[in-house]
Amino acid sequence: MNKAVVLTSGGMDSLVTAAIANQQYDIAMLHLNYGQKTENRELKAFNDIANHYGVSHKLVVNLNYLSEIGGSSLTDYKIKISDADLNYKGIPSSYVPFRNANILSIAVSWAEVIGANKVFIGAVEEDSSGYPDCREIFYDAFNKVIELGTKPETRIEIVTPIIHFKKSEIVNKGMELHVPFELSWSCYRNTDIACGTCDSCALRLRGFQLAGLEDPLIYEKKPDYTHN
């Protein structure tokens, strides 16, 4: 079985991505702490998910410099996590500058050393928060950088299996693959009970609501997002 590195934040999207990768590959899981406010809760979700899939090949990397650099509501305590506005078209304040390039670079360094030839990431383009580094063209360009920046014999490709899924399709795919949704964590704001009102909770809840399914997580509030 070929090896693949799976970037696993601990959220719903990376959980479903891990389940997809696990069907075809011997998976190694990479998690990044970058000083985000919910760092500890996400790390717990990562470990729970790795245990669920019996993955022993794990790497947790601390990117504390991303919070030192700042510029995002996820890492900067001076910037508040805003309530979701699912119709907002700009780049949200939760955007961490060029975060995914940092994350992919680490994943590729690790993949080159352990001999993995795929790096899975659960990026979502359409039904997403509007981050520029979650678009397919970004990953296509990054694949070119990998080809040019690694050893000639190295073949590593970024794979984005859910990039064109709507959140409700991700929920359905997860159900089909019997993923443990209850182990995942998506909330940007809290670490005990998901708030239900930040961008990330709103997108997740809307996904479940549109799929007509119940999210097993407990939320502080569960607004109806089906009309947003």
Place this chain on the structure above:
Amino acid sequence: MNKAVVLTSGGMDSLVTAAIANQQYDIAMLHLNYGQKTENRELKAFNDIANHYGVSHKLVVNLNYLSEIGGSSLTDYKIKISDADLNYKGIPSSYVPFRNANILSIAVSWAEVIGANKVFIGAVEEDSSGYPDCREIFYDAFNKVIELGTKPETRIEIVTPIIHFKKSEIVNKGMELHVPFELSWSCYRNTDIACGTCDSCALRLRGFQLAGLEDPLIYEKKPDYTHN
């Protein structure tokens, strides 16, 4: 004056690059510790160079994960630093997997937050150790990733002013700009007296020898590399 981030390892190439950037830009200096064996010596060189140019905007980032990931003689104590073979055509054992993509990603994250629109890196293509991530095509591809992975209004470009210089031309350029060569550090092996025999020392010494100039650093050995 526009801002630029300068990647400053503390070696000769980054020193000359910083001097070039300093002519046109308000420079901010970024240094990376990645668990390389000469980490402390390189950090001292970085601080000495920043002081020389009166740069107060500095960022030092620890990428310990690169040594945890391993795969290079620079970071892995199980792999010996080999003596230079300037005619070797393969990828040398000092190659740190995909290192420059990791480094550039951090530089771009920082540049986006501080409003710098250039990132200078002292990569050298022809007269180099043969690292794949030191080639111009790699940087061209990375510029595309930056364009696609940052905010629409962000304009950041990687600049490689010495990429087509031979080492002797870098020495001459440095002399022309009165750079403090004595503050820089290039040796992969030692932290007190430069060995003179690793790849990095050999390339530097050959540069000075072909330029007909004296390197102010003290070396353990100073072989004649002009015929290699």
